[in-house]
Amino acid sequence: MRSVSIVGVGLTKFGEQWEKSFKELIAEAGIKAIQDSGLERKDVDAVYGGCMASGRFVGQEHIGALIADQLGLNPVPSTRVEAACASGGVALRMGYMAVASGIHDVVAVGGVEKMTEVSTEDAGFALGGAGDQETELFVGASFPALYALMARKHMKKFGTTEEQMASVAVKNHGNAVNNKYAQFHRAITIDNVMNSGYVSSPLKLLDCSPITDGAAAVLLMPTEQAKKINDKAVEIIASTQASDTLALADRENLYETKAAKIAGKQAYEQAGIKPTDVSFAEVHDCFTIAEIMAIESLGFCPLGEGGKFTEQGNTQLSGQIPINTSGGLKGKGHPVGATGVAQAIETYLQLNGEAGKRQVKDAEIGMTHNVGGSGATAVVHLYKKA
Amino acid sequence: MLEAQEQQQWFIYTKKLRGENMVQNSLPLHWRKYPERYRLEGNINEETGDAFFPARVVDPKQGRKGKLVPVEMPRTGKIISLTEVFVGPQGFEKETPYFLALIELENKVKILTQIVDSPKEKIKEGAKVKKVFRKISDIDEEGAIAYGYKFKVVN
Amino acid sequence: MTVGIVGYGAYVPKKRIKVEEIAKVWKKDGKKISAGIGVIEKALGSWDEDTATISVEIARKALEVAKINAKEIGALYVGSESHPYAVKPTSSIVAEAINTGTELMAADLEFACKAGTAGIQMVYAEVKAGMINYGLAIGADTAQGRPGDALEFTAGSGGAGFIVGNKKEEIIAEINETISFTTDTPDFWRRQHAEFPSHAGRFTGEPAYFKHVLNAAKNIMEKTKTKPSDFKYAVFHQPNGKFPKRAAKILGFTPEQIEQGLMTPYIGNTYSGATMVGLASVLDVAKAGDKILAVSYGSGSGSDAFILTVTENIKNKRAKIPLLKAIEDKEYVDYSEYIIHRKKIKTL
Numbered sequence: 001m002r003s004v005s006i007v008g009v010g011l012t013k014f015g016e017q018w019e020k021s022f023k024e025l026i027a028e029a030g031i032k033a034i035q036d037s038g039l040e041r042k043d044v045d046a047v048y049g050g051c052m053a054s055g056r057f058v059g060q061e062h063i064g065a066l067i068a069d070q071l072g073l074n075p076v077p078s079t080r081v082e083a084a085c086a087s088g089g090v091a092l093r094m095g096y097m098a099v100a101s102g103i104h105d106v107v108a109v110g111g112v113e114k115m116t117e118v119s120t121e122d123a124g125f126a127l128g129g130a131g132d133q134e135t136e137l138f139v140g141a142s143f144p145a146l147y148a149l150m151a152r153k154h155m156k157k158f159g160t161t162e163e164q165m166a167s168v169a170v171k172n173h174g175n176a177v178n179n180k181y182a183q184f185h186r187a188i189t190i191d192n193v194m195n196s197g198y199v200s201s202p203l204k205l206l207d208c209s210p211i212t213d214g215a216a217a218v219l220l221m222p223t224e225q226a227k228k229i230n231d232k233a234v235e236i237i238a239s240t241q242a243s244d245t246l247a248l249a250d251r252e253n254l255y256e257t258k259a260a261k262i263a264g265k266q267a268y269e270q271a272g273i274k275p276t277d278v279s280f281a282e283v284h285d286c287f288t289i290a291e292i293m294a295i296e297s298l299g300f301c302p303l304g305e306g307g308k309f310t311e312q313g314n315t316q317l318s319g320q321i322p323i324n325t326s327g328g329l330k331g332k333g334h335p336v337g338a339t340g341v342a343q344a345i346e347t348y349l350q351l352n353g354e355a356g357k358r359q360v361k362d363a364e365i366g367m368t369h370n371v372g373g374s375g376a377t378a379v380v381h382l383y384k385k386a
Numbered sequence: 387m388l389e390a391q392e393q394q395q396w397f398i399y400t401k402k403l404r405g406e407n408m409v410q411n412s413l414p415l416h417w418r419k420y421p422e423r424y425r426l427e428g429n430i431n432e433e434t435g436d437a438f439f440p441a442r443v444v445d446p447k448q449g450r451k452g453k454l455v456p457v458e459m460p461r462t463g464k465i466i467s468l469t470e471v472f473v474g475p476q477g478f479e480k481e482t483p484y485f486l487a488l489i490e491l492e493n494k495v496k497i498l499t500q501i502v503d504s505p506k507e508k509i510k511e512g513a514k515v516k517k518v519f520r521k522i523s524d525i526d527e528e529g530a531i532a533y534g535y536k537f538k539v540v541n
Numbered sequence: 542m543t544v545g546i547v548g549y550g551a552y553v554p555k556k557r558i559k560v561e562e563i564a565k566v567w568k569k570d571g572k573k574i575s576a577g578i579g580v581i582e583k584a585l586g587s588w589d590e591d592t593a594t595i596s597v598e599i600a601r602k603a604l605e606v607a608k609i610n611a612k613e614i615g616a617l618y619v620g621s622e623s624h625p626y627a628v629k630p631t632s633s634i635v636a637e638a639i640n641t642g643t644e645l646m647a648a649d650l651e652f653a654c655k656a657g658t659a660g661i662q663m664v665y666a667e668v669k670a671g672m673i674n675y676g677l678a679i680g681a682d683t684a685q686g687r688p689g690d691a692l693e694f695t696a697g698s699g700g701a702g703f704i705v706g707n708k709k710e711e712i713i714a715e716i717n718e719t720i721s722f723t724t725d726t727p728d729f730w731r732r733q734h735a736e737f738p739s740h741a742g743r744f745t746g747e748p749a750y751f752k753h754v755l756n757a758a759k760n761i762m763e764k765t766k767t768k769p770s771d772f773k774y775a776v777f778h779q780p781n782g783k784f785p786k787r788a789a790k791i792l793g794f795t796p797e798q799i800e801q802g803l804m805t806p807y808i809g810n811t812y813s814g815a816t817m818v819g820l821a822s823v824l825d826v827a828k829a830g831d832k833i834l835a836v837s838y839g840s841g842s843g844s845d846a847f848i849l850t851v852t853e854n855i856k857n858k859r860a861k862i863p864l865l866k867a868i869e870d871k872e873y874v875d876y877s878e879y880i881i882h883r884k885k886i887k888t889l
Contacts, residue, residue, distance in 0.1 A: 121475065121476040121479060122476055124473075124475045124476060125475050125476040125477075128475055134415075134419070134440070135440060135497075135498060136498055137475060138522065138532075138534070139486070139498060139499055139500055139522060139534070139536075140471065140474055140475065140477075140478040140481065140484065140486060140500060140522075141471075141475075141486050141498055142474070142475035144471075144473065145469050145471050145486050148469035148471075149467045149468070149469050149486070149487075149488050149498075150467075151469075152467045152468060152469055153466070153467040156467075156511060197472070198470065198472045199471075199472055199473045200469045200470065200471045200472065200473070200486075201469050201470040201472070202469070203469075247498070248488065248498060249488055249496040249497055249498045250496065254466070254467055254488065420637050421637075421640075424597075424634075424637055424638040425637075425638060425639075425640055458640075480588075481588070481589075502587060502589065503554075503555050503587060505872070518594075518598065519594050519597040519598060519601075519638055520587075520589040520590060520594050521588075521589040521590070521591060521594060522589070531591075531593075531625055531626075533593065533594065533634065533638075536589070
């Protein structure tokens with residue numbers, strides 16, 4: 001098994017991109033990544049594209065073929081990967097496995113989602129497919145409601161407060177101000193969050209990540225070759241994935257994301273490190289409570305203390321373990337299929353010292369945590385400069 | 387500006403995206419699930435007694451050991467967690483606000499369901515609930531009505 | 542063969558709106574109207590209730606009292622003026638929900654407010670003929686009241702159902718006799734695509750309600766050689782709180798005899814459920830040996846009359862909570878909530 005590195009990255013601005021279509025978004029990200037790496041299109045052997053619900057959002061399937069076509073990469077094999085909101089992270093894992101196994105040498109991994117062609121209600125319905133559509137969406141439970149049920153339990157069991165959850169949103173929006181690709185560039189306050197109106201109690205509008213268009217892409221190569229073509233290679237030192245029940249009702253409990261815990265533990269084992277060795281992490285904050293549960297699952301703080309840990313500033317840029325310096329899904333935006341890949345890009349920029357005002361000091365080991373649905377899929381990667 | 391024909395096609399296309407012809411309205415799917423949605427019918431492993439709702443094809447713990455037979459779930463349980471939904475998914479816009487809860491039935495099976503017809507202050511963790519037969523959705527005047535299970539708080 | 546009721550159930554939705562609240566909207570004297578029609582408040586369902594959901598709750602309760610397995614039911618009829626579908630039976634939805642199995646005769650009935658009692662006659666006949674062992678007849682409605690119309694004050698939601706059987710040890714009330722009085726009378730009707738019914742005003746009194754109820758009552762008493770004083774209870778169709786009192790007086794029944802079965806003042810007129818709900822309330826308290834006269838009325842027009850005798854078995858087979866107590870679990874709404882729930886706003 002070979003070591004694999006990221007050698008180039010590219011992403012579009014995240015946000016409501018009325019002027020750009022689905023094809024234009026992925027083409028832009030893909031070409032930028034290839035250019036960034038210094039490689040040429042003919043060097044790419046295979047493509048993996050993460051996309052959750054293009055069928056429902058833009059009536060388009062067969063995304064693998066679409067991406068290869070748009071980037072002028074035919075006839076290389078091109079495969080769509082779907083794992084709900086973890087589509088991007090799992091696509092990254094598939095690309096990693098293809099290079100690590102020796103089957104392919106240069107793999108382009110992309111993620112894309114265009115969510116604004118349809119109404120907000122239809123988008124909510126499409127996203128509902130990340131859960132158990134027949135028993136959750138059917139009774140009127142879409143994603144905010146599912147995470148709200150988890151939040152409510154976390155609050156009851158551990159005393160997590162709405163203000164603590166709000167502090168996640170405040171931090172992430174604050175980080176996004178310094179990210180030119182982010183959807184939002186306005187800092188918010190705890191009061192803003194507390195007054196933003198309930199979507200599904202206790203989650204309020206500003207506890208929820210937005211509806212976003214965007215695409216992101218990275219190029220993967222064996223580390224040995226990567227170091228020869230440019231000096232920015234970032235090595236993937238662990239790649240893990242775990243699954244849990246599709247329906248929230250079948251989970252062991254509502255306050256932990258078991259799949260994330262398992263994937264996290266396996267990642268630390270694979271890389272031979274501990275949580276305290278991680279310099280920063282991009283985690284899946286589709287809702288503020290999700291970030292709190294993520295940092296607990298990944299071992300950055302004990303179970304139940306994620307709220308307090310965040311409130312005390314430990315996950316700020318200047319804190320003990322900066323979380324979501326990119327702005328996270330909350331501040332940067334959440335074009336579902338692209339998110340997992342965008343997380344890897346932030347990690348790449350941080351480890352190369354190119355994160356500008358978001359730069360983490362002495363960044364050595366980065367982590368990404370990408371979750372699908374209400375926790376049914378979790379995919380974790382660890383990285384360090386090659 | 388789109389030509390008249392393109393406008394017509396755009397309307398049909400967005401009609402599909404707006405939910406007509408989508409899975410939610412699939413009549414065969416509804417019909418197939420009457421025993422599940424009308425009577426809370428799931429299945430149970432004859433040997434181990436583990437119950438599943440909805441019914442499963444494969445027992446996740448036992449695999450092929452022990453036979454899975456259909457059985458109606460108990461109709462009472464208690465609330466484990468709840469949320470009040472103010473912004474609902476497509477088809478539920480006019481019902482908000484409504485309560486959703488994860489409940490645990492007498493046989494330990496958990497179900498995600500709406501809590502209806504109950505005073506707000508009684509809808510809380512630990513509250514005892516029982517099943518009622520209600521409309522789940524009736525969004526199309528000319529379409530089929532979807533009936534199913536909801537729960538209400540009992541004293 | 543003795544044939545009679547072996548189980549019964551009634552269901553009234555939780556929400557209520559007071560007559561005075563409705564009158565306030567139309568700038569009328571609510572107290573005067575309420576006193577005039579003898580109705581205090583009426584019941585309405587949540588938006589997610591309809592005749593099918595109400596019928597299922599009724600069926601479940603009846604099964605609980607009867608203590609039989611739904612698979613033993615051989616016929617199921619649902620009578621209503623507000624079936625959820627114009628074509629697609631409510632009875633089959635109920636059958637599926639209670640799991641009667643496929644060996645079942647079923648149909649939906651319509652005869653204005655006497656659709657439910659017509660169902661009782663049908664299952665009674667089928668049981669008596671030996672075709673089935675048990676039959677379930679339900680009468681339920683989520684009645685439509687045109688905003689601003691007199692009937693808006695009384696059109697309510699709810700219903701009841703009866704399981705009829707032939708095992709002596711199970712019967713709680715023997716059905717001794719049943720007859721009908723039927724004519725063609727244009728007092729109240731609703732065309733297929735009309736949202737609200739139309740009625741002929743004062744014509745709905747003498748030539749309609751009273752002619753049929755009084756004649757049916759007289760005829761059945763004549764046939765069985767009984768008189769008003771033979772009965773412990775009388776239940777008459779109750780479109781408001783006044784008509785049944787007047788009918789009782791004319792026939793020679795006392796106010797005490799009709800009190801237990803008079804539910805309309807508290808829940809409104811439940812149309813196909815009205816007489817049924819009154820009879821269910823009587824069964825909540827009746828004792829062995831009590832004779833009951835029940836006379837329904839359906840516009841169009843007809844009256845079904847029944848004479849029943851309560852048996853010893855009723856001691857152990859009654860509804861868990863008597864209806865008069867069950868309806869105390871209620872929640873008041875104002876007119877704005879009422880029109881949302883009753884979907885009177887066209888775009889809802």
